[in-house]
Amino acid sequence: MQTKSILLLIGGALGLFVLGLLVPEWLSYLMIIAMGKGIVVLGVVLLMRAGLVSFGQGLYYCIGAYVAGTLTQFAGISDVLLILLASIAASVLVAALVGLLLCRYRGIFFAMFSMAFSMILYGLLVRSSVLGSTDGFNVLRPSLLGWVPSDDASSDLVLAVAVVMVMILGSLMWLYFRSLSGYAGEAVRENEIRVEYLGTSVFRIIYTKYLIAAALAGIGGTVTALVSGHVDPEMAYWTTSGEFVFIALMGGTSHVAAPMVGAGLFELLRTYAFAIAPYTWQMILGSTLLLIIIFLPSGLWSLVSRFSRQARG
Amino acid sequence: MRLDSLKPLSLACAVAAGTLVTSVQAAEEYKLGLVTFLSGAASGPFGIPAKNAADLVIDAINDGTLPAPISGKGIDGRQIKPIYVDEAGGATKQTAEYRNLVDREGVDSIVGYISSGDCLAIPPVAEELKTLTVLFDCGTPRVFEEGDYKYVFRSHSTASMDNIAAARYINETVDSLKSISGINQNYSWGHDSWRDFTETLKVLRSGDIEITTEQFPKLFAGQYGAEISALMVKPADVVHTSFWGGDTDALVLQAAARGLLEDNQMIFTAGETALNSLGEHLPDGVIIGARGPFGPFAPESELNTWFQSEFTKRFGTPPTYPAYHMAQAVIGLKLAYDKAGADATTEQVIDAFEYMEFEGPGGKVSMNRGKGHQAATEMVYGRLTRSNGEIGFTDVRRYAADCVNPPEGAITEEWIKAGMPGAKCD
């Protein structure tokens, strides 16, 4: 069974990559943005399955983006692998510190506290004129192991990076969700006292999940920064984190692909809402979220699994 | 990863590709992307007035009713079809929307961008997609100081001009000037304005100036009670602010109610947008700027008279500087096309636009900075007076473009600190 799903995985990756090349430029750009956000939402879903809703993933999303920005702009490092490693390291380092305090909280307090941390980072960045304050600054073209792509090829490089990241992280998380430590999150959500009396530290389970979610958000931030070519403190603002939770709920939390689908449809919905109703696009987004929460509480993914179940008979 | 998980993604792409087909046929129109704030706090004072100005000028260009010397109908002989996009959502969103405009809507060029963050994020994308883009309102000097772009123009001068001229104005007109204080919004625009203002003043007075307090309330805070008290506790001869839009209204109302405006000489570097709504609350003697020769400071010209009367007739309020900025950008674009001749390629229009001089509603605009891509105009300040309810200005001083704009190739901050070498002021 293992080799079959790995082949499927590589096939999926190649398919997505070719799709990204074939579709018109604006749609492939949108796909990369959606994949970047999808990776962050994967982390949000990971925490949601452990009963925690983070309104502060923007903190690591912004860290990942600023690492990409500072390395390419100020440190002259443009190798995409180095940037990804640095952004994972930075996100996990900050999460290791913040998590010590944050992972003791649950429910609304976890949501509010995580938002407070991301707003503190927002305040720091607005204050720092070196990093361009609210205007932010541009991210230069990435390179790969010395190969510096020409202008058009650079967006293909970022597309490849995004696709590879989505596939690797997607499959890792797919395995993780099926594994024991994946279920440990649901156990903590269901009953912390039973988990404690099974001889395991609840804090350690939540803490490791928080670090993983932070790393995912950092990678997502880096991908978005590389493709959009600009970073600003807005990425740490509470509305950005709110958007991730919006997408997580929209997609659903029952499968690894749900966040990707959620992010893709969200970007498409917003783009067309912008085009159709420049004045009232917020109303379209708001009503869509409301309809999904009321009629599809487990997210759009429940539609897909329902079809596939019917398909399989 | 089961195969069916990819089904929804391909479903979404098919839907999107389908819509692409419809937008290709209508080629004989000149599609102009227009990006301004249509939602959020910046839409009221900037976004919508700019959109209105664009509608007005585009209709006039299409009908050929703009006063001489502008002639011909439409741009490059084609009727202009504006496509509006809301500038909300931050720089990442706007780079996506920019690509949508170029790729999906197939626009010929784009005029837009009020927020400086967007003005830094868009140019690299414009270069990549080789699309003529005119920035019409953002003030950060960093656009052409940190990079040079072939496809990007900015049809108005940077915000540094406002604050350099402000420092010169109060240095010349406020006698026994010893101390200044400032209240600016806590974001790039506010920081840069305060820095340019104080650095220029230090240079002009060779350091003989004291800063009593510098306040940086949050953008759109709306409540300035504590800041006004801080300005009162440590009074200064002149209080500087680069507030704009709703924040200006809130500051003026709360300061007026507490007498801050009477007791202190205040200078609003971007105060002109508040004139129509709050004129009566501003006491005589308040120094007002309009980010250039716009509104009441616009020099007499047939174009300006036409613009003032038509705008007021159609939208009920006289045009403020964002409207002037938009009109200047669209007219500049049209003149560049006229100068480049019929069926000119984008590159030919760019060559025509570089180093071009033209008459906008606010007078002469010369594109002689940033290798021909950045405009420089004169700057005007004046003191508010009221004669029988009509708003007027005394002590109006006009500063030539080369007096208050850093020369070609100079970095603003360093140019000021170096004593503004090469500034030609009569």
Next chain:
Amino acid sequence: MSALLETRNLERSFGAVTAAVDINVSINAGEVVGVIGSNGAGKTTFINMVTGYLKPSAGEILVDGRSIVGLQPRAVVRAGVGRSFQVAQLFPELSVLDNVLVALGLSVDRKLTLLRPLHSQKRRRKALEILAEYEIAGHADEVVATLPQGVRKLLDIAMAMLSSPRLMLLDEPTSGVAIEDKFALMETVMNRVRKSNAATLFVEHDMDVVQRYADRVLAFYDGRILADGTTAKVLSDPKVQELVVGHHLDIEVDSADAYESTVVPMEVRNA
């Protein structure tokens, strides 16, 4: 050889209220101790203190002579003291099988690996075996939230037993279970516990159950230990009958096979 569990003048008070005081108990390997006492007599407080859920205000708790005061519950469990709960602590949204699989993973495998899937064939078989031992294998695929009380209690105890504790504290295992199922449930539990030769301490209100299964009885009253001795001696003590049991019990003392013969006639039970 020191006792398996020993408490020395253990005490706990919540502000002015002393929930338990002067608790001196020692339990050796293999013993089966019944704990009786009215509500609020300090039984659950005692269990909560021993298992680390409540920090004692004073006193010492020793397991094999080593102090476990101040340890987190998970450390107490690893020290060999398991417990079940009055209100069964389960994972409501998961199925009975998944409850055991997760419990197996967390308490037995201990290595929270990334790749080993929870639902491997080998692990499913082992989980079904465990469920069979508690005779609830039939409910394997039902979601816990829909289970009857008896099955919930058995699952709770099954999960606690996974860490093969040397001392098992059962907090009212039969409470909330229909009268006719009480003995069946206790029979299953006690057989399983005896097989693992763990010492057991169970809190029980039904004196028939206490008589049937307990070698020794601890009687709690008003936060203190009123009596501690063989079942027959404690239950026949008039003070215990008056303050704890609440009515007269007709018990032969010191007969060798006290258990089987003296099933108390109906009318006395509900007098």
Next chain:
Amino acid sequence: MTRHVGRAELSLCSLLRAFGAKVWDVVMTQLLAIIIDGVVYASWLFIIAAGLTLIYGVMRILNMAHGSFYAIGAYAGAGMVGWYFSTGSVPWLSFAVLIGAALIAGLFIGLLIERGLLRFMYGRNEVVMILVTYAILLILEDAIKLIWGVEPYFAYQPYSLLGRTKLAGLSFANYDFMLIVVSTLIGLALWYGLNRTRNGKLLRVVIHDREIAQALGINVSRIFTITFLIGAGLGALAGALTAPGLSVVPGIGIEVIVLAFAVVVIGGLGSVSGALVGALIVGLARAAAVHLYPEVELFVIYAVMGLVLAIRPQGLFAVASARKI
């Protein structure tokens, strides 16, 4: 030599004394300014936060759309006051018009949302409810724009009507002092309502335990509707009272939400007295920051919120409920 030194010494110490006096004078006025500004800002915050925390306390809904109630109150109030003054009637009545219009608009929107939507979603997970109210916020923001447009609305007449007073060299608008009085009145009214009236007691029962309240035969859904209307009304009132001091423009509601969340979390979710103390803490902390270290003003609110969450997660006033096993 010494005489010469003496004169130098003399001038030095007189300089110090004069400087000391001047510094002392500035410090005292600064302290006074911090307290007054802090209390004025706190009373503004309290009116906003009171409604928010009440709704959470009873209905376990952290209502993001509270920002829209605030904006609707401001627009309704400013719109009516603008019209009222155009009719040139007695200026003093404008306060009644301001508050009346806002309350009507607030209660209407509150009823519409509670009966129309929230009624079907009670008991849902708290965080899902945050997102439901976030969706309502998005819808209302555009609805406001469709009804009132993007042009700024003004109701400045009441603001300057009450004149100003001079205190130790600083002059303050009397309107702000009126705001303190109104906020205290609202606090007292809420306290009296919650503690001294029958409905108030019922409300508090529902705050503590909804199931038991239902078991006791309390018509919980009626209590929910009343609470939501009070909360919406308070939000709209806060907007109306703020309108005179600024121009009512799109997006003013968004800025207020996170501020109100910080106050409510510091004070303790669901506790009205907690909202008062939370407002005072945030108000004074922000005023001190503005006067002493202007650049930290942006953080101070989130730093205080983080600090309180670290020390007392359930907030200063709410009771920590240990889980019974």
